[in-house]
Structures are given as C-alpha cells and as structure tokens.
Amino acid sequence: MNDLTDKIIAGDIRAIARGISLAESGQPEAVELLKDLYPHTGRAYLIGITGPPGGGKSTLVDKLIKIYREQKKKVGVLAVDPTSPFSGGAILGDRVRMQKHATDEGVYIRSMGSRGHLGGLALATSDAAKILDAAGYDIVIFETVGIGQSEVEVAGRVDTTVLVTVPGLGDDVQVLKAGTMEIADIFAINKADREGTERCVIELEQLLSVKEMDENTFLPPIIQTIAKDNQGTAELTGAIEKHRDYLNSGGRLAEKRKKRIQDEVHTIITNQLDKWAALRLTHDMETRENLDDIYSKKTDPYTVAGDIIKELQI
C-alpha cells in the first residue's frame, strides 16, 4: 500500500485529484491503486444525470449538490464533456454551473473529457467514482455528455439514473422512444417553465403506460423541474430516495451491483484481449504473412483467427 492510497482514503483532495488523473492515463500504476482502494469502496451511492445537450443537467446537479450538502452528505461530481475528435482537446464547461461549491470542503467536482470513449461517459469515470467512494464521499453524481439516442452506458454504472428531458424538442419524446427511455429510473422534465411541458408529461405517461409491469417493477416517476430557479429539485431528490429505498428492499441493490461487477470484469477481459490481439496482429511476422495469405486466398480470416485464439488455450 503506498502513500497515494493512504492519502486518498484519508480524503486528501490533491491525492484524489492525482488518483483520478492516473486512472485516466490508463498506466499500470492505476490498476495497482484501484486494487488497493477496492476494499474501501461500496459505501457511496451513485447517481447518473443524463439527457440531451443543454437540457440543464449541470444546473440540476448544482441544485442536487446543495440539497445533499444540507443533509451533511459529502458529494462528488464527475462531469463528462465531449473531447474533440479532431484535436483531442476539449473545453470542459459543466463546472461553470457548479462553481459556487468550489470552496466547500465537502464537495469535489471533476471535469472529464470523453477522450474518444463512446457511450456518454469517459473510460475512467467509474474508476474515478471508486476513488471518490474510497475517499468517503457519500454521493457520487455522474453527469454524462449531452446524449442522443444511443449513449446509455451510464445506466449500467450507477444505482439511480435520472433522465433529463426538456419540453419543446419538436417531437418531445422522440429521443426517448428510440432506446434511451428504458434506462430511466426517474424522468426529470426540466425547463418546466417553458411551453409544452404539459404535453411532454402526457406523452411520457403514455409511453410508460405500455411498459410491462408487475408488483416488482419500479414505475419511473415524472418530475417537473425548473433547475435554474431551484424548483422541483426537492421532489427530484425525494424520488431518488424512493428509488434507493426500492433497491434496498429485497436485495435489489446487491443484485444490481453484482450485475455491474459482472459487466466490469467482462470489460476488463475484453479490453485486455483487444490489446493483446492488436499487438499480436501488428507485431508478429508469421501472422503478417498469414494475413498476406488471406489476401491471396491461400487461407481465410476464420482459420487464421481461430489458430491465434488457440494460443489462449480456451
């Protein structure tokens, strides 16, 4: 166990910040750090805030921080913004809306660039959450990039997922229909000061009414919020609390987290296999020749891949 681990567990801000950078860098030391910290994780409750660009996610997170701080909880925020695929750079601006909490010792806010990772989060976001968990943060909030119709990764990474939507997106719930709808434990219709809120609520209710239900299903509540005026936000944290209670009964939280662990182990395996395969295909002379043989039809991709996989002895 090294110095950085101890300092993170003691809640040292600089150490936490360094640890997250290490996790983002993907260096081997990061894995060592995460292994050491792992026994200290599991206490934090993880909340995901996702939704279309500009929907008010950061503004909403700012208000959630305020409410949780009034409850004396320590809050960590991981706010992801897109990295430019052209330059690899990013302007991370979520923090602007939350900056009033910057000097509160009980709040840690970290902006993350997606760095080419698809799915709405950064590759290291879950690792960063573990670091905050081990450091004693009670609540960790993930803010995704502004999502379209396919970025649903967050739901598999957190305990409660809040899907933020806004009225007046043309066909209001179009975005939701196309696959993101299922990930919501709670719907927040933000900018409820705008025209079309009623219609948005009705359409959502209609969509939900066709959802298959039994006594075990949690019916996602629809909460209207005006984040910029701090309205409906107490109702939102109330709904999050209800969902948490639901998960806590009947071992559902454990079940959900075990599923997450399975996904995580799966991801670690596929990532390592992916790296191994990439290296194997680019650096081995014989394989390079085999690839040429595929081109000249002496063999085929399936045989060559099969032979390489045999080396793994599975």
Next chain:
Amino acid sequence: MPNKIRILIAKPGLDGHDRGAKYIARALRDAGFEVIYTGLRQTPEAIAAAAVQEDVQWVGLSCLSGAHNSLFPRVVQLLKEKNAPDIKVFGGGVIPADDIPGLKAAGIKEIFTPGTSSQQVVDYINQN
C-alpha cells in the same frame, strides 16, 4: 496514454470581459489540451480550489479590469497554501507593461497582452 495537459481558464474578480478568455480556451482546445472553463466572476479562492480538484498543470487568468495586481498574486499564494505550488499560473488581458515585472516577481510565469496570437500561447505551453 501519457497524462494529458489540463489547463484551467478563469476570470477572477468582477470583470465581465470574457472574449479573450473564451478565445484562448478555444485555441488551447484546438491545440489538443483539456481546458476547464470556470466562467466569470470567480474569487481567487474558488479558482485555486478548482485547480486542485481538476488536477491541472496550468491556471490561466484573464483580467481586463485593472485588478490584476491584487488578484493574480493571490491565486499563486493560495495554490502554495493548498500544497500545490507546482501548478503554474499565467495570464493575460489589459495589463500595462509596467506591471508585468511585479507580477512575474510574484510568481506569475507569463503575461500575454492584447494582440497576442493564439499560436504564441500554444507555443508557450508546449515549451514550458
């Protein structure tokens, strides 16, 4: 992947001129850096705290109101107090040439005044 260079761009004090700060933020993004933008009207305390949480290598301050002589050194001082003297502070804005030596003596690494091209700033970061 080596550590990406992260830079916090902040506007201390009551100054509302943010064109320069945004221009620099975009230029740094386009040069491949991760820029954390904190918005207008920040206290030196909030800037220093954000810099530590964000684990940046650089803090870039922008000031056009004339208050740079008190605000810039204060950020350097607070970073020291937060056990983060390695985070480098630089800045720009409407800053009289006569003030620059004093700012540098107070620990601000470099000052860029109106007319600076984005390339000059990018080159500076890459070289330091």
